[in-house]
Amino acid sequence: MRFEGTERYVATDDLQMAVNAAITLQRPLLVKGEPGTGKTMLAEEIAAALNKPILRWHIKSTTKAQQGLYEYDAVSRLRDSQLGNESVHDIGNYIKKGMLWQAFEADEPVVLLIDEIDKADIEFPNDLLVELDKMEFSVYETGERIQTRHRPIVIITSNNEKELPDAFLRRCFFHYIQFPDKDTMEEIVRVHYPDIQKRLVEEAMEVFFQLREVNGLKKKPSTSELIDWLKLLMADNIPADVLQDRDSTKAIPPLYGALLKNEQDVHMLERLAFMARREAR
Numbered sequence: 001m002r003f004e005g006t007e008r009y010v011a012t013d014d015l016q017m018a019v020n021a022a023i024t025l026q027r028p029l030l031v032k033g034e035p036g037t038g039k040t041m042l043a044e045e046i047a048a049a050l051n052k053p054i055l056r057w058h059i060k061s062t063t064k065a066q067q068g069l070y071e072y073d074a075v076s077r078l079r080d081s082q083l084g085n086e087s088v089h090d091i092g093n094y095i096k097k098g099m100l101w102q103a104f105e106a107d108e109p110v111v112l113l114i115d116e117i118d119k120a121d122i123e124f125p126n127d128l129l130v131e132l133d134k135m136e137f138s139v140y141e142t143g144e145r146i147q148t149r150h151r152p153i154v155i156i157t158s159n160n161e162k163e164l165p166d167a168f169l170r171r172c173f174f175h176y177i178q179f180p181d182k183d184t185m186e187e188i189v190r191v192h193y194p195d196i197q198k199r200l201v202e203e204a205m206e207v208f209f210q211l212r213e214v215n216g217l218k219k220k221p222s223t224s225e226l227i228d229w230l231k232l233l234m235a236d237n238i239p240a241d242v243l244q245d246r247d248s249t250k251a252i253p254p255l256y257g258a259l260l261k262n263e264q265d266v267h268m269l270e271r272l273a274f275m276a277r278r279e280a281r
Contacts, residue, residue: 001050009038009045010180010188018175019046025173028114028132028154033177035159036222042177043113043155052153054111057099059119065127068098068114072141091141100131104148112152118161125168133171180223182209192227196234203243204230207253216268221259229258 003019005011011019019042022029031039047054057068073094080088087093097105103112117125131137135148156172158164180188182205189201204226212220221229232255233243242254252269253259260266 003046003049006045006049008048008191009041010184010191011042011045012178012180012184015042015175015177018173022173023153026151028156028172030156030158030164030169030172030174031177032158032160032174034179034220034222036224037177037179038223039157039177040113040115043111043115043157046153046155047111050111050153052109052111053106054113055099055103055152056113056115058115059117059124061119061121063120063124065120065124065131066098068100068128069131069137069146070098070101070139071096095139095141100128100137101146103152104135104146106150106152109150110152112154114154114156116159117156118158118164122162122165126165129167129171185223185226188223189227189230193230193234196230197240199240200233200243201230203240204233207243208259211253211259214269214272218264219261225259225261229255232258 001023003011003023004016018031019029031042033039043056044054046052072091073096077088077091077094099112099114103110132154135151136146138145185205186201189196189205208221208226208229211217236255238254252266252273256266256269260269
């Protein structure tokens with residue numbers, strides 16, 4: 001099994017190498033990078049390229065590691081016992097399989113996405129050390145030992161909101177997705193919009209990368225935001241000339257809401273425009 005990207009996903013050589021190394025080593029691939037650089041989409045495209053099913057476990061701040069294994073619904077069992085329900089005699093009726101359990105018992109290797117692991121508390125990664133390393137766990141309520149039939153391809157994403165424990169990092173193959181350069185970004189745009197005007201792409205990319213270079217931006221626009229912005233430019237039939245001839249005293253680009261995501265950055269660009277107007281007098 002080798003990953004070489006797909007028609008919908010531009011994978012750089014180093015990213016392809018990281019994916020294939022993780023598959024060869026049979027270790028989870030820990031992917032970091034700026035939000036919007038395609039970390040989650042990577043797992044989906046690996047599954048598509050290798051023709052494998054994908055299981056998605058999206059992590060929240062309240063998510064516990066145990067939920068990835070299984071959950072025991074003791075409340076429902078107590079209620080059924082009070083109602084005289086016959087199902088109460090089989091404890092298995094009250095155990096809900098988590099994503100890891102489903103991946104372990106699948107009939108073929110699957111791609112398991114553990115998305116945004118850094119959202120959970122600091123103990124979350126440590127609580128999964130043995131399960132991800134040995135690919136097995138025990139069900140306390142039934143005494144079962146669940147072992148993987150086919151080792152899944154595990155993709156773990158992180159936005160670096162929290163530091164991950166060293167013991168967890170040791171068990172992963174790590175890759176940081178660098179922000180695309182202009183050539184790679186243009187290739188990504190062509191994948192999404194093959195019929196887009198070349199000049200519009202060139203002018204939009206010029207504005208986009210200039211915006212990313214503005215010092216002090218709280219949230220720099222990302223790849224996904226550029227894709228959204230281009231979609232709006234095409235939908236509104238905004239010509240490339242509008243971007244090329246943009247007045248420096250009007251620092252905010254058209255349809256800026258697709259690129260800028262907080263009022264501090266909008267106000268900063270407005271101040272820059274005001275200063276440019278003063279200097280132009």
